Amino acid sequence: MSPSAANGVNGASAAQANKSSMPQFIGAIDQGTTSSRFLIFDEAGNVVSSKNIEFSQYYPQPGWHEHDPIEIVSSVEQCIDGAVESFLGQGHDLSSLKAVGITNQRETTVVWDKITGEPLYNAIVWTDTRSADLARSLKQRLGSKEVSDICGLPISTYPSVSKLLWLLENVEKVQEARRQGRLVFGTVDTWLVYKLNGGTERNVFVSDPTNASRTMFMNLEKLQYDDRLRDFFRLEDLELPKIVRSSDLKAYGSLAGTKLKGTRITGCLGDQSAAMVGQKAFYPGLAKNTYGTGCFLLYNVGEKPVMSTHGLLATVAFDFGDEPGQRMYALEGSIAVAGSSVKFLVNRLGLAGKSSEISALAETVEDNGGCVFVTAFSGLFAPYWIDDARGTVFGVTAYTEKGHIARATLEATCFQTRAILDAMKKDSGKALTELAVDGGMCNSDLTMQTQADIIGIPVSRPAMRETTALGAAIAAGLAIGVWKTFDDLKGINSEGKTMFTPRIKEETRQYRYGRWQKAVEMSKGWLGEATTKL
Numbered sequence: 001m002s003p004s005a006a007n008g009v010n011g012a013s014a015a016q017a018n019k020s021s022m023p024q025f026i027g028a029i030d031q032g033t034t035s036s037r038f039l040i041f042d043e044a045g046n047v048v049s050s051k052n053i054e055f056s057q058y059y060p061q062p063g064w065h066e067h068d069p070i071e072i073v074s075s076v077e078q079c080i081d082g083a084v085e086s087f088l089g090q091g092h093d094l095s096s097l098k099a100v101g102i103t104n105q106r107e108t109t110v111v112w113d114k115i116t117g118e119p120l121y122n123a124i125v126w127t128d129t130r131s132a133d134l135a136r137s138l139k140q141r142l143g144s145k146e147v148s149d150i151c152g153l154p155i156s157t158y159p160s161v162s163k164l165l166w167l168l169e170n171v172e173k174v175q176e177a178r179r180q181g182r183l184v185f186g187t188v189d190t191w192l193v194y195k196l197n198g199g200t201e202r203n204v205f206v207s208d209p210t211n212a213s214r215t216m217f218m219n220l221e222k223l224q225y226d227d228r229l230r231d232f233f234r235l236e237d238l239e240l241p242k243i244v245r246s247s248d249l250k251a252y253g254s255l256a257g258t259k260l261k262g263t264r265i266t267g268c269l270g271d272q273s274a275a276m277v278g279q280k281a282f283y284p285g286l287a288k289n290t291y292g293t294g295c296f297l298l299y300n301v302g303e304k305p306v307m308s309t310h311g312l313l314a315t316v317a318f319d320f321g322d323e324p325g326q327r328m329y330a331l332e333g334s335i336a337v338a339g340s341s342v343k344f345l346v347n348r349l350g351l352a353g354k355s356s357e358i359s360a361l362a363e364t365v366e367d368n369g370g371c372v373f374v375t376a377f378s379g380l381f382a383p384y385w386i387d388d389a390r391g392t393v394f395g396v397t398a399y400t401e402k403g404h405i406a407r408a409t410l411e412a413t414c415f416q417t418r419a420i421l422d423a424m425k426k427d428s429g430k431a432l433t434e435l436a437v438d439g440g441m442c443n444s445d446l447t448m449q450t451q452a453d454i455i456g457i458p459v460s461r462p463a464m465r466e467t468t469a470l471g472a473a474i475a476a477g478l479a480i481g482v483w484k485t486f487d488d489l490k491g492i493n494s495e496g497k498t499m500f501t502p503r504i505k506e507e508t509r510q511y512r513y514g515r516w517q518k519a520v521e522m523s524k525g526w527l528g529e530a531t532t533k534l
């Protein structure tokens with residue numbers, strides 16, 4: 001490692017680092033799709049205090065999914081205050097909490113008024129498919145192939161730009177704000193940093209490359225906005241947040257309120273990149289799969305982006321600086337629906353009282369009873385990119401029980417992960433020998449065993465599953481020198497892993513996966529060309 005990298009990220013020299021033996025703590029805001037959290041980590045990566053709040057999900061029409069931007073911020077603030085209260089109750093001193101990192105759901109799009117700082121519409125969530133027609137017409141536009149090559153993402157409903165263009169076409173308040181030069185657009189990291197810094201008071205307007213890369217405005221190699229992309233989307237006049245490193249002493253400002261008023265924000269990563277950092281997948285060839293609302297497999301490809309030819313995305317793993325090894329790219333397989341299908345069984349179908357009970361329900365039967373559930377609630381993302389599929393259960397007979405549906409639901413994410421691993425092998429030329437996992441749904445032993453069975457390699461689950469938050473804490477801690485090199489992080493969360501090893505024969509694996517492939521084929525085209533109601 002070069003001298004300055006050895007001295008920490010972004011100039012936090014060893015001299016600057018706190019040399020006293022006083023314990024130091026780092027806070028992590030984890031703003032996910034279904035809940036906000038604040039966790040406080042010690043230097044050994046242990047969680048000493050945390051608070052979690054589930055917030056409202058709005059589904060105003062089929063395929064639409066919104067959040068209230070104000071509730072996003074207030075839930076985060078409440079989590080901070082709750083966790084800090086318990087931290088203080090344990091006898092810790094506030095001054096020992098040195099910095100805060102942020103990690104967030106990506107692509108979700110917020111628009112607000114520059115003068116008032118107030119949202120102009122609900123946040124359009126990454127899963128939202130209202131822009132399907134718009135995305136289809138963008139794909140027909142001259143230069144669409146070049147666009148994907150520059151930013152690493154396929155044109156679809158998924159990136160922020162589709163949501164933003166929908167807002168500009170359909171919401172008068174947004175159109176008016178644009179005319180008056182008052183329109184501000186940001187992903188959730190930008191919105192949170194802006195609001196937590198006091199909004200219009202300080203006007204901190206930034207994003208890190210792992211988040212900015214999900215808008216479709218960023219040149220993946222240069223980590224800066226690209227005029228060709230803005231031109232393509234006809235958004236030349238749009239002011240965009242400044243792209244700054246994922247770990248930075250000054251760029252993200254500090255908290256203007258809460259019990260942590262004055263504490264610096266020194267790290268910021270999109271949640272999938274944060275999970276990668278939390279799993280310490282710092283080097284090429286390492287990967288992780290996070291089973292949250294969706295499921296995202298990221299594979300570290302090294303210091304240059306690799307463009308997929310098999311349905312994967314190219315993205316930024318993390319950007320900790322210019323030194324060798326400090327900026328890495330990843331190939332990503334994005335699954336739109338994972339834990340959300342479990343929530344669907346609980347909240348919409350009432351098959352159980354809570355998510356963790358779905359696994360138990362699935363265990364009441366020996367297998368899926370011939371059912372395959374293509375959980376295409378938002379179409380199918382990687383590696384298929386089928387926007388006209390919708391959730392479909394195949395193979396239902398009079399024999400089918402709730403348990404079979406529960407099992408087929410859990411299996412769907414495992415099958416899609418298999419499809420992504422196959423695509424990743426084709427893109428990278430290498431096969432994974434073990435899959436590191438995390439996220440809410442990985443708490444289901446049955447799902448993780450099924451995953452190992454279907455991909456035919458061991459699945460490794462860490463003892464501490466809050467790897468996304470840990471990644472944000474690491475980004476923040478590296479900036480201020482709590483940890484100085486990746487080697488300092490070696491011991492963190494490395495003990496007590498659970499290994500799930502494949503237990504089925506290759507023949508059975510192929511048969512089961514073959515059924516899934518057939519179901520995906522059959523789910524295509526459900527919506528047809530028209531997505532609007534007649």
Ligand SMILES: Nc1ncnc2c1ncn2[C@@H]1O[C@H](COP(=O)(O)OP(=O)(O)O)[C@@H](O)[C@H]1O
Nearest residue numbers: 032033034292293339340342355356440441444
């Ligand atoms: N024991 C479990 N079995 C299956 N799914 C679970 C379990 N526990 C949580 N989940 C699912 O995990 C998701 C929450 O995971 P989390 O990592 O917190 O996601 P997010 O960051 O997207 O909010 C929910 O969709 C929930 O249904």
Ligand SMILES: O=P(O)(O)OC[C@H](O)CO
Nearest residue numbers: 033105106126292293294
């Ligand atoms: O809410 P999660 O954890 O499934 O992650 C959301 C992703 O960032 C969307 O790209």
